[in-house]
Amino acid sequence: MDMKKMAGDKAAEYVKDGMVVGLGTGSTAYHMVNAIGERVKNGLKIQAIPTSKATEAQARELGIPLLTIDEVDHVDLDIDGVDEIDPQFNAIKGGGGALYREKVVATLAKEVIWIMDESKLVDHIGAFHLPVEIAQYGSKQAMARMEECGWKPVLRVRDGKTFVTDNGNYIADLHLGAGFDIEDVREKLGTIVGVLEHGLFLNMCKRMIVGTSSEGVRVIENPSK
Numbered sequence: 001m002d003m004k005k006m007a008g009d010k011a012a013e014y015v016k017d018g019m020v021v022g023l024g025t026g027s028t029a030y031h032m033v034n035a036i037g038e039r040v041k042n043g044l045k046i047q048a049i050p051t052s053k054a055t056e057a058q059a060r061e062l063g064i065p066l067l068t069i070d071e072v073d074h075v076d077l078d079i080d081g082v083d084e085i086d087p088q089f090n091a092i093k094g095g096g097g098a099l100y101r102e103k104v105v106a107t108l109a110k111e112v113i114w115i116m117d118e119s120k121l122v123d124h125i126g127a128f129h130l131p132v133e134i135a136q137y138g139s140k141q142a143m144a145r146m147e148e149c150g151w152k153p154v155l156r157v158r159d160g161k162t163f164v165t166d167n168g169n170y171i172a173d174l175h176l177g178a179g180f181d182i183e184d185v186r187e188k189l190g191t192i193v194g195v196l197e198h199g200l201f202l203n204m205c206k207r208m209i210v211g212t213s214s215e216g217v218r219v220i221e222n223p224s225k
Ligand SMILES: O=C(CO)[C@H](O)[C@H](O)COP(=O)(O)O
Pocket: 024, 025, 026, 027, 028, 029, 080, 081, 082, 083, 092, 093, 094, 095, 096, 097, 098, 099, 102
């Protein structure tokens, strides 16, 4: 079976009646949303908050009851994908450009589960670009600041056009390299005007669910949560 589907299906088992569930974004989250949709059809009673317009459309199609972010006062469980994660549970997210909403929902959640195929497990994050959501107004200046920091920012382009997030902003992809100084980058990003949010999700999850080619699904619990 597809490793992403294995992880998504397994994660859906953690959803219980009465929960408010954060629905992540991306190709792994897609399987999880489908699996939850199937359970809703079979009588599971939940409410969900999607982390992107794409996930919202998928969940709506499946008949999963949805809340808007303004209606949410808590999230019991958030399930989402990652682009890379290290053994300290530090993750990079935002490959799909949904990092801002993903971080809002994950931050509200009592419990977070990251789902992935085994290719996402790394010793040190940073080989994957770090996505940063920036305001359109002043984006040239924000990009220049990030360039000065040596982060090799590239404004994300899709289908020949500058990519615009669900929130109407741009994404700068930083090329930091594996083993970059996470704290230094996180701290400096906080000083740059126009940076709305970044894709560093540091030690947020209670567990990772990993689809593997050799051992089926691995559930890795975070001892610090
Ligand atoms: O952060 C994300 C979207 O903003 C995704 O969860 C991340 O990019 C992983 O995607 P996929 O499951 O398709 O590999």
